[in-house]
Amino acid sequence: MLDAQNAAAAPAFIRREDYRPPDWLVPDIALDFDLDAVRTRVTARLTVVRQGAHDRPLRLDGDGLSPLSVRVDGADAAGWSLEAGALVIPLSGDRAVVETVVEIAPDKNTQLMGLYASGGLLCTQCEAEGFRRITFFPDRPDVLSRYQVRMTADKARYPVLLGNGDLTGSGDLEGGRHWAAWTDPFPKPSYLFALVAGQLFANRDTFVTMSGKTVDLAIWVAEADLPKTQHAMDALKASMKWDEDVYGREYDLGQFNIVAVADFNFGAMENKSLNVFNSRYILADPDTATDLDYDAVAGVVAHEYFHNWSGNRVTCRDWFQLSLKEGFTVFRDQCFSADQGSAAVKRIEDVRVLRAAQFPEDGGPLAHPIRPDSYIEISNFYTATIYNKGAEVIRMLHSILGPEDFRKGADLYFDRYDGTAATCEDFVRAMEEASGRDLTQFRLWYSQAGTPKVRATIEGDTLILEQSLPNTPGQTNKQPMLIPLRLALFDRATGTHAGEQLELLDTPRKAIKLPGSGTRPVLSINRGFSAPVLVETDRTSDDLAFLSAHDDDPFGRYEAMQQLMLDTLVAAVRGEQADHQPVITAVGNTLANNALDPAFIGEAVLLPSEAFIGDQMDRVDPEAIHRAREALRTDLATALAGQWEAAYHAHAAARFEYSPEAKGARRLRNVALGYLAAGRADEAGALAFAQFEAADNMTDRIAALGTLANGGAAERAAALAGFYARYKDNPLVIDKWFSTQAFSARADTLSAVRALRDHPDFTLHNPNRVRALAGAFSMNQLHFHSADGAGYRFLADILLALDPINPQTAAKLLPPLGRWRRFDESRQKLMRAELERILAAPGLSKDVFEQASKSLG
Ligand code: PHE
Ligand code: ZN
Numbered sequence: 001m002l003d004a005q006n007a008a009a010a011p012a013f014i015r016r017e018d019y020r021p022p023d024w025l026v027p028d029i030a031l032d033f034d035l036d037a038v039r040t041r042v043t044a045r046l047t048v049v050r051q052g053a054h055d056r057p058l059r060l061d062g063d064g065l066s067p068l069s070v071r072v073d074g075a076d077a078a079g080w081s082l083e084a085g086a087l088v089i090p091l092s093g094d095r096a097v098v099e100t101v102v103e104i105a106p107d108k109n110t111q112l113m114g115l116y117a118s119g120g121l122l123c124t125q126c127e128a129e130g131f132r133r134i135t136f137f138p139d140r141p142d143v144l145s146r147y148q149v150r151m152t153a154d155k156a157r158y159p160v161l162l163g164n165g166d167l168t169g170s171g172d173l174e175g176g177r178h179w180a181a182w183t184d185p186f187p188k189p190s191y192l193f194a195l196v197a198g199q200l201f202a203n204r205d206t207f208v209t210m211s212g213k214t215v216d217l218a219i220w221v222a223e224a225d226l227p228k229t230q231h232a233m234d235a236l237k238a239s240m241k242w243d244e245d246v247y248g249r250e251y252d253l254g255q256f257n258i259v260a261v262a263d264f265n266f267g268a269m270e271n272k273s274l275n276v277f278n279s280r281y282i283l284a285d286p287d288t289a290t291d292l293d294y295d296a297v298a299g300v301v302a303h304e305y306f307h308n309w310s311g312n313r314v315t316c317r318d319w320f321q322l323s324l325k326e327g328f329t330v331f332r333d334q335c336f337s338a339d340q341g342s343a344a345v346k347r348i349e350d351v352r353v354l355r356a357a358q359f360p361e362d363g364g365p366l367a368h369p370i371r372p373d374s375y376i377e378i379s380n381f382y383t384a385t386i387y388n389k390g391a392e393v394i395r396m397l398h399s400i401l402g403p404e405d406f407r408k409g410a411d412l413y414f415d416r417y418d419g420t421a422a423t424c425e426d427f428v429r430a431m432e433e434a435s436g437r438d439l440t441q442f443r444l445w446y447s448q449a450g451t452p453k454v455r456a457t458i459e460g461d462t463l464i465l466e467q468s469l470p471n472t473p474g475q476t477n478k479q480p481m482l483i484p485l486r487l488a489l490f491d492r493a494t495g496t497h498a499g500e501q502l503e504l505l506d507t508p509r510k511a512i513k514l515p516g517s518g519t520r521p522v523l524s525i526n527r528g529f530s531a532p533v534l535v536e537t538d539r540t541s542d543d544l545a546f547l548s549a550h551d552d553d554p555f556g557r558y559e560a561m562q563q564l565m566l567d568t569l570v571a572a573v574r575g576e577q578a579d580h581q582p583v584i585t586a587v588g589n590t591l592a593n594n595a596l597d598p599a600f601i602g603e604a605v606l607l608p609s610e611a612f613i614g615d616q617m618d619r620v621d622p623e624a625i626h627r628a629r630e631a632l633r634t635d636l637a638t639a640l641a642g643q644w645e646a647a648y649h650a651h652a653a654a655r656f657e658y659s660p661e662a663k664g665a666r667r668l669r670n671v672a673l674g675y676l677a678a679g680r681a682d683e684a685g686a687l688a689f690a691q692f693e694a695a696d697n698m699t700d701r702i703a704a705l706g707t708l709a710n711g712g713a714a715e716r717a718a719a720l721a722g723f724y725a726r727y728k729d730n731p732l733v734i735d736k737w738f739s740t741q742a743f744s745a746r747a748d749t750l751s752a753v754r755a756l757r758d759h760p761d762f763t764l765h766n767p768n769r770v771r772a773l774a775g776a777f778s779m780n781q782l783h784f785h786s787a788d789g790a791g792y793r794f795l796a797d798i799l800l801a802l803d804p805i806n807p808q809t810a811a812k813l814l815p816p817l818g819r820w821r822r823f824d825e826s827r828q829k830l831m832r833a834e835l836e837r838i839l840a841a842p843g844l845s846k847d848v849f850e851q852a853s854k855s856l857g
Pocket of ligand 1: 125128267268269270304326
């Protein structure tokens, strides 16, 4: 418990129910930046307009700013004050022009929020509340302004000056300086403001929109990185076309710029017409990026582009509505990616991410609904729940309404709310009106946290569906949800079904009469993962094996195999006699099925991760899980040795090609390599090393390195050293070198990660590098949860060292420590002790305070 003194000092909760429209609007803002890494001077001229009848002063948010000058309507202002960082100015009239001048230090900005230096660049990150670190402003998303921005900077250091909107002027100045002016005609909230200055080079192209307007596209990077930008450019053009084809949404300005920066807290940012990206989601070439990296680049480029409508043209009223833009935009990028390649494999990957990141969040101390009710620090709410569960909620609407009514609803939403700041409720109401359906019960997905459980059993001629929703922090006694379940009933004799149906489960229990032929059907349920729920059934291992061979829904087929594997593994972990044969047979049949796409086979034959096995258990036993999984992996490897070998050799390519077929072949081949290594470690070392040396692409090279790093082959050290030497100048690849070692199952992994913490290439100032070491290690269930608590201490030490530098990224490292309730008493104590040590640290950020205090519960 917090004592009275601490409670007084503890950061306050912001509540959704306290929302009030802004007292003052700012229809126009003119910003002048005198740019310099050490000292940048920012002059802001705001036209402010009183909204409604009230006598409250103008309150401009500020974070770490002190005004050098405050003027109102051209005269020095009187009576202003600073309150908790904010500038408060009493104004008598209903309209005024308020001018402030501040100075900020980009090169001291290690939080990477506001204006900061990355490499030789100056760039901004304003979402969610970074703009207040640049200038005094009502920094909330429902204050929309037209921006006019002028920048001056040293021309040699910062030859390129980019802003939102259109370039409206530029020229040279004395003393080697120059200037540029940018005007954005679209009113926008401050979180979408951006500028970038530096030595950048552009990959340029054009796109002609559906109404015939030509848009100039540019992807800006360091000169040496230009050859790695073509994939991102192709993805950008494909996304622009896709949004026209699928949503009828056209781009609205003459220019679209993307800039890649090395130091970035998130993946990328959708600033109006000036997207800023973590370079890992732009740069890709065969030698340095894996197939997964290529997919991620395309997915994130599409995501940020799609925000131009779902986020920018229609933005969020307040940060509790974050999923309005993020859930919808993730759904849009998922559909885009599904349309670019194998939709089945994309769906499997999306569900895997949801289960790995969101289900544990929903079942733990940080659980929150996709529209939260309160927060301490909004940065902590850029979560898998807001993004990925949010996307599942939109997908369910799409399934319930059908594509045509969903599109009508989206049109209504975009048209009705264009140029405004909307709410999740506005979105649902548009869907309701366009479709004529009552979505009252569906709205519970926005307010109730936790992953629903559905139990499906067949009793005689009846299918019984039951749902329940566990308690989550602050929420008990939940109401039944509306759960759309796609299902099919297979006839075991023919291997077919009479058609898929969409069952809307809206009560705690529902009994459905089966069309009776007398024989018990095999149930395929939650096909395509139609609802983000946990499904429990009474299906036997025979049923699952049958579905893994016959289900015509690829996700259902994958799911049946996963469930068969999970049932086998969970039994083994519990110490029950585990028969591996059904899994071996099912995997063997899948490998032998020539009708299947190799990319799909590669996913289907993979064992569930150790973490996911742990998620099925009340008490996670990391060592027992590792042993059980290794035993099954070894048996699969040995029993199917010939098939793995055949798959490995059948899918070898003469030379690298980037196509869905070639990607699928690499996927299956590398999965086969993993099994070959599990079966015959000695020979596989040589095989992996040969692949490592001969690879003409990163997918094959890193797969071989991962296999070697995980084991004890003689070639291991040479591969790690060779990889480092080859890529030492490429930070994105060196990240892979760090994380590959952090993921290793080897007994010496903890001492290896400790040594990597002291490696000259390790830095707390680059979020990618921190995540590559500490983030990756915290997902290594076996070693992070080492029984002596050394893994917990390692993570907490890094987190505490990082907090004063970059609290946002530090707070993101914390959740694995909050899962203590799932472990044995001794581990619980050790994890709680680290959480308490973190909470006791002097000067703790509110970001980490919120995560740690909630995690202790
Ligand atoms: N809005 C960004 C996105 O999802 C994410 C982001 C949030 C980036 C906060 C930076 C800071 O596309
Ligand atoms: Zn987004």
